[in-house]
Amino acid sequence: MRADARHNRERILRAAREAYAVRGIDVPVTTIARRAGVAAATLYRHFPTRAALINEAFAEQFAHCVAALDEALADPDPWRGFCSVIEKVCAMQATDRGFTGAFLTQFPDAIDYDSERTRAEDGIAELVRRAKDTGQLREDFDPTDITLLLLANCGVVEGSQQVSPAASRRLVTYLLQSFRAGHAEPLAPPAPLELHQIHQPARRH
Amino acid sequence: MRADARHNRERILRAAREAYAVRGIDVPVTTIARRAGVAAATLYRHFPTRAALINEAFAEQFAHCVAALDEALADPDPWRGFCSVIEKVCAMQATDRGFTGAFLTQFPDAIDYDSERTRAEDGIAELVRRAKDTGQLREDFDPTDITLLLLANCGVVEGSQQVSPAASRRLVTYLLQSFRAGHAEPLAPPAPLELHQIHQPARRH
DNA sequence: CGTTAAACGGATGACACATTCCATTTACGG
DNA sequence: CCGTAAATGGAATGTGTCATCCGTTTAACG
The missing domain is CATH 1.10.10.60 (Homeodomain-like)
Incomplete structure (x- = not known):
């Protein structure tokens, strides 16, 4: 070459x-x-093709996410791991408007995303279970609440432009405090909000 | 006619x-x-014109928002008013994908929106102040956190499609619990996140 | 029944964008 | 240095989506 x-x-x-x-x-x-x-x-x-470019451009970031989850799972304190992976991924969303906000929602079928996704979902489920076991994560937390948080963060990131990182951090802080066990009336059961049914790009006509 | x-x-x-x-x-x-x-x-x-249609179509809903805020201000319990107006507006966003999510962000200069907006902002500030005075709203809450919440809700609504209302309600519940005074480390000062600087529709080169 | 507002269907024209053609330039092995 | 294949640039090509308008037809209402 x-x-x-x-x-x-x-x-x-x-x-x-x-x-x-x-x-x-x-x-x-x-x-x-x-x-x-x-x-x-x-x-x-x-x-x-356009898609090929996108795939290459984001491959690295995607790996970072997976790494963040692995680190979280390796942390002896599950709550700390839980917070850290959420904070990291949300910060990535806030720093990079394209990532997650657009990638996960507009290219659900790009690359070999599927195998990675189930692996990620399993890891998250495991992390959540452990954090509940140590009594730090509220019992009525549901793994799909992670999706909820990611979507919420997505909205903040898309909307706040210049100040995304700060706004995102603030939202995450609020939510993590709410996820913490101990001080709140329990929630109603969650809506089923699986990652793979997110925002199928609005079909026309 | x-x-x-x-x-x-x-x-x-x-x-x-x-x-x-x-x-x-x-x-x-x-x-x-x-x-x-x-x-x-x-x-x-x-x-x-297209814009004229949009204005007419949403006039009613916009009035509902204003009404919700007025009711909240009329409530003797400021915290209940605070929760209720947030819940109502977020439910409206969740029920109607077009409203707020698109209207407030894509047509910031439609209609006589400006006068209404400042009135709304004043009302919210007042409500927040009262809720803090009664000790129900955490001291480090900032009025722009309402914007934060609206954007977050927007993201959830856009992303969750079929189950928007339930997902939105869950997010709001989490956040309101976090806004409640008493049980959490204080937050860092907020990013300035004013309604009027939201998502100027990405200018094309 | 006639008048005329109102509605219709099919243009029109603008725009934005992915993708490609072909003549020209350029790196680099000898 | 030089020749050549690889690489490049600029201008097309083609497609899709829309907002908006024109000339004709329909049907409301007095």
């Missing part, structure tokens, strides 16, 4: 990550090409 | 409200016309 080609490939990926982070997943490929300082055709030489 | 014209006008408004409620503010006027059983041109005879 020629040196300039490899170089451009990197530039494109960097530009894509930046653009997606700031403006969300909807930025046109044309824009990304321009920001990368190359022509659209060049971008297409490296990534045959 | 001819009888059938008035009749169609009503049909159009009803169709618009339904469509916006279910699918959000983005439904094409063409679709609304079809659902109303009229041709697009007919719709344009009644509402000269």
